[in-house]
Amino acid sequence: xxxxxxxxxxxxxxxxxxxxxxxxxxxxxxxxxxxxxxxxxxxxxxxxxxxxxxxxxxxxxxxxxxxxxxxxxxxxxxxxxxxxxxxxxxxxxxxxxxxxxxxxxxxxxxxxxxxxxxxxxxxxxxxxxxxxxxxxxxxxxxxxxxxxxxxxxxxxxxxxxxxxxxxxxxxxxxxxxxxxxxxxxxxxxxxxxxxxxxxxxxxxxxxxxxxxxxxxxxxxxxxxxxxxxxxxxxxxxxxxx
Amino acid sequence: xxxxxxxxxxxxxxxxxxxxxxxxxxxxxxxxxxxxxxxxxxxxxxxxxxxxxxxxxxxxxxxxxxxxxxxxxxxxxxxxxxxxxxxxxxxxxxxxxxxxxxxxxxxxxxxxxxxxxxxxxxxxxxxxxxxxxxxxxxxxxxxxxxxxxxxxxxxxxxxxxxxxxxxxxxxxxxxxxxxxxxxxxxxxxxxxxxxxxxxxxxxxxxxxxxxxxxxxxxxxxxxxxxxxxxxxxxxxxxxxx
Numbered sequence: 001x002x003x004x005x006x007x008x009x010x011x012x013x014x015x016x017x018x019x020x021x022x023x024x025x026x027x028x029x030x031x032x033x034x035x036x037x038x039x040x041x042x043x044x045x046x047x048x049x050x051x052x053x054x055x056x057x058x059x060x061x062x063x064x065x066x067x068x069x070x071x072x073x074x075x076x077x078x079x080x081x082x083x084x085x086x087x088x089x090x091x092x093x094x095x096x097x098x099x100x101x102x103x104x105x106x107x108x109x110x111x112x113x114x115x116x117x118x119x120x121x122x123x124x125x126x127x128x129x130x131x132x133x134x135x136x137x138x139x140x141x142x143x144x145x146x147x148x149x150x151x152x153x154x155x156x157x158x159x160x161x162x163x164x165x166x167x168x169x170x171x172x173x174x175x176x177x178x179x180x181x182x183x184x185x186x187x188x189x190x191x192x193x194x195x196x197x198x199x200x201x202x203x204x205x206x207x208x209x210x211x212x213x214x215x216x217x218x219x220x221x222x223x224x225x226x227x228x229x230x231x232x233x234x235x236x237x238x239x240x241x
Numbered sequence: 242x243x244x245x246x247x248x249x250x251x252x253x254x255x256x257x258x259x260x261x262x263x264x265x266x267x268x269x270x271x272x273x274x275x276x277x278x279x280x281x282x283x284x285x286x287x288x289x290x291x292x293x294x295x296x297x298x299x300x301x302x303x304x305x306x307x308x309x310x311x312x313x314x315x316x317x318x319x320x321x322x323x324x325x326x327x328x329x330x331x332x333x334x335x336x337x338x339x340x341x342x343x344x345x346x347x348x349x350x351x352x353x354x355x356x357x358x359x360x361x362x363x364x365x366x367x368x369x370x371x372x373x374x375x376x377x378x379x380x381x382x383x384x385x386x387x388x389x390x391x392x393x394x395x396x397x398x399x400x401x402x403x404x405x406x407x408x409x410x411x412x413x414x415x416x417x418x419x420x421x422x423x424x425x426x427x428x429x430x431x432x433x434x435x436x437x438x439x440x441x442x443x444x445x446x447x448x449x450x451x452x453x454x455x456x457x458x459x460x461x462x463x464x465x466x467x468x469x470x471x472x473x474x475x476x477x478x479x480x481x482x
Contacts, residue, residue, distance in 0.1 A: 004394070007420070011252040013393025152254025153245070154420040178442050179248070179395040182427070201419050 002142040003171050005162045005179040008149035009114035016117070023141040024118035025132055025165060026231070027125065028148035029157040030203050031086050031212075032108035033229075034125040034219045035071070038088040040238050041227040043097035047236040049109050053079055056104040063100060072104035076210045079104070087215050088127075107148040112231055115146055123229040123236060126161045126194065130223045133168030143171060145180065156186075156201045157220070160194060163187025164222060194220040243383040244412050246403045246420040249390035250348075250355035257358070264382040265359035266373055266406060267472070268366065269389035270398040271444050272327050272453075273349035274470075275366040275460045276312070279329040281479050282468045284338035288477040290350050294320055297345040304341060313345035317451045320345070328456050329368075348389040353472055356387055364470040364477060367402045367435065371464045374409030384412060386421065397427075397442045398461070401435060404428025405463060435461040 004018050012018060027033055036047055050056050053074065060070050071084040078085030084095070086105065115121050119141060124132040136143050145165060147158035163183035166176070173181060190197035195217055198204035204216050218224075229236045245259050253259060268274055277288055291297045294315065301311050312325040319326030325336070327346065356362050360382060365373040377384050386406060388399035404424035407417070414422060431438035436458055439445035445457050459465075470477045 007248045007395055008252050008254075010254055011249050011393055011395070013249075013251055152252055153418055154248055154252070154423075156419040156423060159423075173441065177394055178397040178444075181441060182395075182397060182400075186423070186427075200414065200422060203419075 001171060001175040003166065003176045003180050004143070005145040005147070005159070005166070005177065005183050007147055007154040007159065007179060008152050009111040009146055010152050012114050012146065015114065019115050019144045020117035021119050021141070022144045023136050023139040024115040024121045024144045024146060025124040025136060026108065026111040026115060026121065026146050026148065027158045027161045028105070028108040028111060029125050029161045030155070030207060030219050031088060031215055032105040032148065033123045034088045034127050035086055035091060036123050036229050036236055037125050037128040037225050037227050039091040039096050039101055040229050040236070041225045042091050042093045044091070044099050044101050047101045047103050048234060049103050049105060049112060049236060051104065051106065051109045053104055056102050060102045068100040068102055069096065071101050076207060076212065087212060088218050089215065107150055111146050111148040115144070118144065121231040123231065124161060124165050126164055126220050126222050127218070127224040128227055129161060129164035130168040131226045131228050133165040135228045136165065137169035137171050143169070150203050153202070155203050157198055157204060159183045160187050160190060160197060194222060242412060242416040244407065244417045244421045245384070246386040246388070246400070246407070246418065246424050248388055248395040248400065248420060249393050250352040250387055251393050253355050253387065256355065260356050260385045261358035262360050262382070263385045264377050264380040265356040265362045265385045265387060266365040266377060267349065267352040267356060267362065267387050267389065268399045268402045269346070269349040269352060270366050270402045271396070271448060271460050272329060272456055273346040273389065274364045275329045275368050276327055276332060277364050277470050277477055278366050278369040278466050278468050280332040280337050280342055281470050281477070282466045283332050283334045285332070285340050285342050288342045288344050289475060290344050290346060290353060290477060292345065292347065292350045294345055297343050301343045304343070309341040309343055310337065312342050317448060317453065328453060329459050330456065348391055352387050352389040356385065359385065362472040364472065365402060365406050367405055367461050367463050368465040369468055370402060370405035371409040372467045372469050374406040376469045377406065378410035378412050384410070391444050394443070396444050398439055398445060400424045401428050401431060401438060435463060
């Protein structure tokens with residue numbers, strides 16, 4: 001069993017070797033994959049992730065009236081004319097039940113595209129880490145954990161989440177590459193105070209300063225949810241099709 | 242002051258933003274930058290790093306007889322017909338004093354090329370970490386520490402070395418990105434047993450199994466040397482030109 005963790009999608013040099021045919025997990029803890037897990041747990045039917053704002057508007061316009069919601073952020077904030085931003089706290093059952101969410105998220109979408117050849121592609125966050133880890137461990141496949149990072153930068157919250165997922169997976173350490181081992185190690189050392197572990201971290205600090213401190217706390221809450229979202233054929237659902 | 246650490250050269254998304262005009266440090270602890278520091282400390286005049294074996298032979302053939310040595314490895318071992326492999330212990334004063342070394346090293350060369358726009362480009366290893374860190378800290382420039390990794394993979398030894406270098410630099414933590422902070426943290430926690438920290442790490446294990454265990458020990462020896470190699474104009478010397 002081989003288990004690789006990538007600090008960013010850009011750092012996948014040979015996807016044919018390290019992603020194709022595997023159980024891949026895309027991780028964008030602050031906040032895209034947390035939002036995805038929360039929205040599906042709240043009853044959203046599916047999520048269509050797209051890279052660009054204009055593309056999101058087009059996809060939305062093509063869906064039946066009342067069936068869909070436009071979601072996403074730029075610079076951390078809700079996009080003008082969109083129903084929702086990127087705060088997991090907004091995605092309540094009242095808001096999303098039965099709906100399709102058209103969501104634009106730069107880092108997360110890029111990470112999903114980087115995993116195109118995976119046999120299964122799950123979306124992982126701290127809020128559903130153990131559920132995703134168990135699914136990865138039970139798959140019998142090699143695993144690729146792909147951290148979304150921020151514009152190519154390594155972000156601690158995603159590596160901590162990879163550690164939480166791998167830690168719950170039951171996968172053997174001796175199949176793990178260096179970053180997988182490091183992720184498990186720093187997750188275990190910080191499990192008692194995951195929000196505190198982000199002190200000084202660039203993206204958590206940015207969000208707190210922009211008024212989203214409560215989001216950061218929510219996003220670092222281990223195993224709030226038991227949902228495992230899967231991406232397949234352009235959309236994200238709770239089942240893996 | 243902004244300080245970024247990149248897990249691999251491939252993960253530099255926007256070199257114009259994060260490398261250009263900076264003090265860059267390329268780190269390939271096992272073993273290229275260790276060899277470079279050791280060879281220059283032993284009196285080699287300069288090192289010409291090239292990516293490919295055939296290119297190395299051509300460069301060598303163009304140099305005066307007796308002035309140069311061919312060095313480098315493939316699969317960890319000396320290349321046929323080359324004078325030296327990639328073991329720092331081979332580069333004694335008797336072997337290299339006054340010579341030009343033509344060296345082929347895949348990961349290291351790629352990392353150097355990724356830093357083409359840097360104002361200064363130093364080569365860092367554990368054996369010269371404090372000297373390189375002090376030079377970076379004294380430069381007054383923003384810093385980019387670029388880990389060579391292995392074929393795109395994050396390697397712990399390079400991140401530990403980045404931590405040792407930044408730790409010695411005196412640069413302020415609040416200018417550091419997530420990986421720089423993490424590197425400093427794991428370096429400090431493992432400073433008492435740097436070789437032990439690599440237990441289970443892919444490349445250290447590979448080298449030990451190939452019979453290069455003594456190299457790994459040498460390479461993890463903090464501050465054996467006081468040399469700061471700089472790359473400029475296609476060659477590496479102790480002065481920054």
